[in-house]
Amino acid sequence: MIPAATTPVARSISAYAVARILREGVTLDQALAGALAAANPAVAPTVRSLCYGAVRGYYRHEAILSRLLSQPVGSLDYLVRAVLSVALFELEDARSPQYAVVDAAVASAKSTDAARASGLVNAVLRRYLRERAAIDIQIASNPVTRHAAPIWLADRLRADWPVRWTQLLAASDTQAPMWLRVNSRRSSTADYLLRLQAAGIGARAAERVPFALVLDQPCDVQALPGFGQGDVSVQDLAAQCVAFPLALQSGHRVLDACAAPGGKTALMAEREPGLARLVAVDLDPKRLERVRENLRRGDLGAELLCADASDPAGWSGDARFDRILLDAPCSALGVIRRHPDIRLRKAPAVIDKLPQLQMRLLRALWPLLEPGGRLVYATCTLTRSENHDLLAAFIAGTADAAVIPAENWAGWPGFGQADAIGRQVLPGEAGADGFYYAALERQ
């Protein structure tokens, strides 16, 4: 329940945060961090809830507003759109009486730089309350508006997944569960489940991923027993499944080429304590710092390098690796349920440039692979141009690259769909995020 005493200021703070995402393209996490930095900590849960709700439903809210306004939604100031989106989320959420939400939205507009538009906010929301039944039927009858997708996203998913695109929109419109990876150097999953039980936290083990478990309800990481000591980490099930195509063994020299924030670096260090080398490279110094923190928390070791993985001449020397993980920068369309702001921040023109970068990374890293070694390519996205089609083009131009068929990945837990090169996990399958994996061997 949203605490009533904190809501008036929380609404204004939330509107400013959502407007920043729309205007500046910052992430939801960055907008929240900025918004909460100077705020009373008591408002934080309400601001988080309002921001997530407004961002998750933003394109549905735009569709509603387009039926109520005489001018295009895009002509409204970002802050006015944000005030309206927060209010429409509150009306959908139905925790507060409808007219109280409208009054509060008008008050929130008046207390911000959107004051001049408070009359419009009032008129639009009151008209919505009068016409709501008919408008909601229209919105619900179209999967694109029902699941709050921008048109470009719906078009892209329809093109690549003509049978499943509406299912993918629906899966992206849910709240992701909280998956944990148990540090198998410290304890078994069964033992950790007992610790959770003792702490009053409900959870169950994944069916066929021995180190994964999912919480009944998301919780603050600090409430997790042993989190600070690295006994457990937060990581989606699909991300954890990188362990299977990698098939690490003692003595392997491993390169994690796009490593930050280090979720998979830590997983590799935990899963195979006998690695001869583990080198984690990332271009972004701030994100690389998070790799360091993640490793330190689990008392795990790796060599960290702030460098451009697409230009190894400057940093790799004559090093060769038995395993290379290329967890490539991608459009991230498989993790929208976890990061709803992706819908607001990504644009088709940016997505279309990604395969060039991904191909550059693949071509640059391939020569670092020892003959007989394995490169695992991973993305958290669903577009064929960044997954199957990219790899098909790479293999066609690389004489010594051979596919390790997805059916041959030892231990793979059975979900996802194999194609001729790799395997796609769709969002929601087995409760996991959308991911793509392929394993290539250098002959």
Ligand SMILES: C[S@@+](CC[C@H](N)C(=O)[O-])C[C@H]1O[C@@H](n2cnc3c(N)ncnc32)[C@H](O)[C@@H]1O
């Ligand atoms: C999908 S994220 C990696 C997630 C990470 N593997 C994990 O599991 O926590 C992609 C990363 O690639 C990094 N990156 C992008 N271009 C790069 C480049 N040319 N060289 C190295 N890292 C790059 C980004 O900074 C980002 O941290």
